[in-house]
Amino acid sequence: DSGVTQTPKHLITATGQRVTLRCSPRSGDLSVYWYQQSLDQGLQFLIHYYNGEERAKGNILERFSAQQFPDLHSELNLSSLELGDSALYFCASSPTGNVNTEAFFGQGTRLTVV
Amino acid sequence: QQQVKQSPQSLIVQKGGISIINCAYENTAFDYFPWYQQFPGKGPALLIAIRPDVSEKKEGRFTISFNKSAKQFSLHIMDSQPGDSATYFCAASRGGNGGATNKLIFGTGTLLAVQP
Numbered sequence: 001d002s003g004v005t006q007t008p009k010h011l012i013t014a015t016g017q018r019v020t021l022r023c024s025p026r027s028g029d030l031s032v033y034w035y036q037q038s039l040d041q042g043l044q045f046l047i048h049y050y051n052g053e054e055r056a057k058g059n060i061l062e063r064f065s066a067q068q069f070p071d072l073h074s075e076l077n078l079s080s081l082e083l084g085d086s087a088l089y090f091c092a093s094s095p096t097g098n099v100n101t102e103a104f105f106g107q108g109t110r111l112t113v114v
Numbered sequence: 115q116q117q118v119k120q121s122p123q124s125l126i127v128q129k130g131g132i133s134i135i136n137c138a139y140e141n142t143a144f145d146y147f148p149w150y151q152q153f154p155g156k157g158p159a160l161l162i163a164i165r166p167d168v169s170e171k172k173e174g175r176f177t178i179s180f181n182k183s184a185k186q187f188s189l190h191i192m193d194s195q196p197g198d199s200a201t202y203f204c205a206a207s208r209g210g211n212g213g214a215t216n217k218l219i220f221g222t223g224t225l226l227a228v229q230p
Contacts, residue, residue: 042220043223044220045217045218045219056216056217090157090158092157092158098216100146102163105157105158105159107157
C-alpha cells in the first residue's frame with residue numbers, strides 16, 4: 001500500500017458528462033501529480049501541484065482541470081467527456097516539489113465513457 | 115526532445131534468465147532516471163533509479179546501466195522470477211521544484227512475462 005488513496009476506483013459515465021476524481025496524498029507529502037494511462041499512450045503526465053499551487057502542466061486538455069486544497073488532497077475534474085477519455089487516471093504524491101524524488105502512486109481510477 | 119523511447123514492448127524470459135529493457139532519451143538536461151514496476155490493477159511503484167554521475171547502480175537482482183554519451187539506459191533483471199512478471203516503465207526528468215520543463219516523462223512500458 002503506497003499510502004495514496006484515490007476514489008472512486010471505477011467510474012462509468014456517458015459522453016458529455018462531467019466527473020471528479022479525488023486523490024488523498026500520503027501523509028506529509030506536499031506534491032500531487034496526475035497521470036493518464038491508456039493502452040496506446042502509456043503514462044502521460046497531466047499536471048503537478050505543490051502545496052496548493054500549480055507547478056507544471058503536461059498534455060492536459062482544456063476540458064480537464066485540477067486543484068489542490070488546503071488539506072493537500074487534490075481533485076481532477078473532467079468535463080464534456082468523450083469516448084477517448086476512457087483511461088486509468090493515477091495520482092502520485094511526493095514529499096517535496098522536486099520531481100527528482102520517488103513518486104508514490106495510488107491504485108488509480110478507471111474511467112469508462114460510454 | 116521530451117520523449118523517452120522504450121523497447122521492447124513485450125518480453126518473455128525463462129525463469130532464471132536475464133531480462134533486459136532498454137530506454138533512450140533526447141534531452142541532455144535530464145538528470146534523474148527511474149524505473150517503475152506496475153502489477154495488474156496496481157499503480158506503478160519505484161523499483162530503482164539512477165543519476166547521470168554514475169554508470170551503474172545495482173539493487174539486489176536489479177541493475178540500471180547508464181550510458182550518458184549514447185543517451186541510453188537499461189534495466190537488467192538477473193535470475194528473473196515469475197513474480198517479476200509485470201509492466202516496467204523507464205522515465206526521465208530534469209530536477210527542480212516544478213516548472214514547465216520539470217516533469218517526469220515515462221516510456222511506453224514493457225510487459226515482462228517470466229515463464230516457470
